[in-house]
């Protein structure tokens with residue numbers, strides 16, 4: 001029995017509607033900051049965001065462009081990505097970058113990171129294969145926005 005979880009201390013509930021607005025880049029700055037902080041703190045909420053994102057046709061989220069725009073806007077610098085690889089980042093920032101790369105799945109940062117990794121390791125063929133796959137999947141995503 002592991003009773004209490006203290007992570008819930010000051011997390012106000014964020015409903016799917018708010019998450020949808022977040023993906024559409026429609027939140028006022030104050031709420032945006034709150035949602036981003038909550039996303040950093042809560043794996044559960046990140047899973048919820050993923051749900052909302054996957055069901056985008058259902059919730060009327062057809063503008064994939066808004067997501068791309070949003071994720072580009074919050075892209076970390078290449079230097080920050082390098083620091084992430086070296087474990088030299090502020091934990092909060094590192095968590096955000098991981099969120100950006102693994103949950104938002106920003107192809108730009110993923111490619112950047114793969115590139116940086118390829119420079120750090122001698123196995124550059126592997127990195128190239130990965131970059132190729134990323135390119136393939138982003139091509140698919142970019143071609144996928146005229147549905148419905």
Ligand SMILES: [Zn+2]
Pocket residue numbers: 071072074075076100106107108109110
């Ligand atoms: Zn990015």
